[in-house]
Amino acid sequence: MERENLLTEPLLSVRGLTKRFGSLTANRSIDLDVRKGSIHAILGENGAGKSTLMKMLYGVYKPDEGSVEIDGRPAELHPPAKARAQGVGMVFQDFRVVPALTVLDNIALAVEKGWGLRRRQLRRRIVDVSAKYGLAVDPDASVWELDLGQRQRLEIVKVLLMPGTRIIIFDEPTSVLVPQEVGAFLDMLRRLREDGYGILLITHKINEVLAVADEATVLRSGEIVFRAGQGEELAGERLIAAMMGDKTLKAVSRTAGGPDEAPAAMAVRGASIRGDHGELALEAFDLDLPAGRITGVAGISGSGQRELAEALFGLRPLASGTLEIGGKPMKPGVRSFIEAGVTLVSEDPVKESVVPGFTILEHMALDGYPLYPKGLGVDWSRLRAELTASPEAAALSVAAPDRRAETLSGGNIQRMVLARALIRRPGILIVSYPSRGLDIGTAYTVQRQLLEAAAQGAAVLLLSEDLDELFKLSDRLVVLAGKRLLGPYRPEEIDQAGIGRLMLKGESA
Numbered sequence: 287m288e289r290e291n292l293l294t295e296p297l298l299s300v301r302g303l304t305k306r307f308g309s310l311t312a313n314r315s316i317d318l319d320v321r322k323g324s325i326h327a328i329l330g331e332n333g334a335g336k337s338t339l340m341k342m343l344y345g346v347y348k349p350d351e352g353s354v355e356i357d358g359r360p361a362e363l364h365p366p367a368k369a370r371a372q373g374v375g376m377v378f379q380d381f382r383v384v385p386a387l388t389v390l391d392n393i394a395l396a397v398e399k400g401w402g403l404r405r406r407q408l409r410r411r412i413v414d415v416s417a418k419y420g421l422a423v424d425p426d427a428s429v430w431e432l433d434l435g436q437r438q439r440l441e442i443v444k445v446l447l448m449p450g451t452r453i454i455i456f457d458e459p460t461s462v463l464v465p466q467e468v469g470a471f472l473d474m475l476r477r478l479r480e481d482g483y484g485i486l487l488i489t490h491k492i493n494e495v496l497a498v499a500d501e502a503t504v505l506r507s508g509e510i511v512f513r514a515g516q517g518e519e520l521a522g523e524r525l526i527a528a529m530m531g532d533k534t535l536k537a538v539s540r541t542a543g544g545p546d547e548a549p550a551a552m553a554v555r556g557a558s559i560r561g562d563h564g565e566l567a568l569e570a571f572d573l574d575l576p577a578g579r580i581t582g583v584a585g586i587s588g589s590g591q592r593e594l595a596e597a598l599f600g601l602r603p604l605a606s607g608t609l610e611i612g613g614k615p616m617k618p619g620v621r622s623f624i625e626a627g628v629t630l631v632s633e634d635p636v637k638e639s640v641v642p643g644f645t646i647l648e649h650m651a652l653d654g655y656p657l658y659p660k661g662l663g664v665d666w667s668r669l670r671a672e673l674t675a676s677p678e679a680a681a682l683s684v685a686a687p688d689r690r691a692e693t694l695s696g697g698n699i700q701r702m703v704l705a706r707a708l709i710r711r712p713g714i715l716i717v718s719y720p721s722r723g724l725d726i727g728t729a730y731t732v733q734r735q736l737l738e739a740a741a742q743g744a745a746v747l748l749l750s751e752d753l754d755e756l757f758k759l760s761d762r763l764v765v766l767a768g769k770r771l772l773g774p775y776r777p778e779e780i781d782q783a784g785i786g787r788l789m790l791k792g793e794s795a
């Protein structure tokens with residue numbers, strides 16, 4: 287069939303979908319079509335309502351109002367088993383897999399019931415689907431061994447092997463991929479489109495939308511504010527403007543950093559760090575974190591970033607070597623590191639930092655060590671006053687102090703955790719992947735705040751997968767590769783390609 291014809295045929299049509307959480311209307315009267323053989327991008331700032339909409343389409347939430355049609359016939363999608371039975375699949379950000387089992391077993395668990403396939407047949411189908419869409423996964427690998435990209439490919443294969451899948455929802459799929467994997471992922475989406483699948487793609491990355499989407503819908507505060515693709519041309523600036531409403535995107539750039547004459551707030555010498563299974567993650571490296579400077583850390587994910595961040599926060603002992611803060615040797619133990627002025631933003635705030643049932647205010651106090659200890663407890667009124675008056679919390683639009691954190695959107699949790707770190711005015715700030723999951727406007731705000739923290743004297747260690755971000759913010763860059771820490775390099779002296787070569791080879795360029 288011609289693509290033009292395919293584009294006119296809605297597989298899934300929703301009209302007037304509304305979802306409320308108490309007094310908050312997370313989605314108001316949403317109309318949306320997903321056509322056969324097309325990619326429909328959903329954009330919007332953090333908390334705009336994208337995940338809520340997708341969860342209604344996948345049957346997790348039951349809409350309060352509105353109707354759904356599949357192939358022109360009324361459909362009920364709640365609960366997810368019904369959505370799946372009608373051909374809707376979803377690839378979540380947090381993968382729904384059993385780590386102890388193999389790829390084959392995970393897929394068997396999900397699809398066997400529908401097909402009663404024997405393992406040999408199932409294995410063949412996995413191999414076929416993997417080859418067809420470029421989704422390399424080893425059926426016999428245990429899931430715990432897989433990196434995030436491989437887990438995502440497993441999820442996609444699983445969704446494709448569910449009987450009857452025709453509509454696939456991807457929730458910020460590229461946020462777990464390293465830059466080198468993104469191109470292959472977008473090619474895979476194009477192949478799915480050629481085969482007639484209807485794709486819904488949530489993303490914060492405008493360039494991905496421009497690269498693959500046929501249509502785009504922008505949500506703001508739970509309502510559709512802009513549509514492009516059908517008639518209206520897809521243009522990046524127009525999409526950003528629709529997302530941001532009356533706010534404007536201000537460019538971020540550092541004023542070229544001076545030489546490293548600043549004293550090292552933290553100095554690491556001859557250090558080795560072990561990974562979770564006792565293997566060496568990083569070998570015999572030196573690292574200085576000068577006060578008032580941002581030290582960027584580049585590297586393919588899984589090159590020791592998490593182990594490095596944890597060791598510099600006292601969470602993980604050094605296997606050898608020394609670590610000094612302000613000239614004073616440190617022993618492992620988070621408490622003494624926090625007292626010495628170190629703060630960590632971990633790489634997965636949603637998983638690692640949110641305690642169900644706790645409010646934002648309580649999370650502010652829960653940072654390993656209370657911000658304002660009072661006797662054995664916490665000085666809540668001081669903390670509340672501080673949070674309400676905090677310019678960092680205001681700039682990041684952190685939600686109200688009494689809001690329970692688990693009801694926040696993913697990006698809003700990231701904002702809360704970043705604000706908490708910045709409010710402490712740490713002398714040494716270790717921040718992992720700060721822009722992950724943030725909308726463009728907020729990502730820029732966070733970047734500006736990191737520059738501001740450095741301008742006020744903080745020694746910042748910035749771990750990021752985004753080379754643009756690293757080059758934009760860092761005064762000096764180090765690279766993790768082959769268990770080694772290379773550098774520092776000045777961003778003026780090396781370009782992105784040079785850093786990329788170091789990341790891949792672990793050898794001097």
Ligand SMILES: Nc1ncnc2c1ncn2[C@@H]1O[C@H](COP(=O)(O)OP(=O)(O)OP(=O)(O)O)[C@@H](O)[C@H]1O
Nearest residue numbers: 307312332333334335336337338693694695696697
């Ligand atoms: N279970 C819930 N209970 C209460 N409020 C919720 C719940 N889930 C979402 N919300 C609220 O609904 C609004 C929309 O959230 P949603 O997760 O859909 O946003 P999003 O556009 O996906 O954001 P992000 O880009 O940060 O992931 C937010 O204000 C959020 O706090």
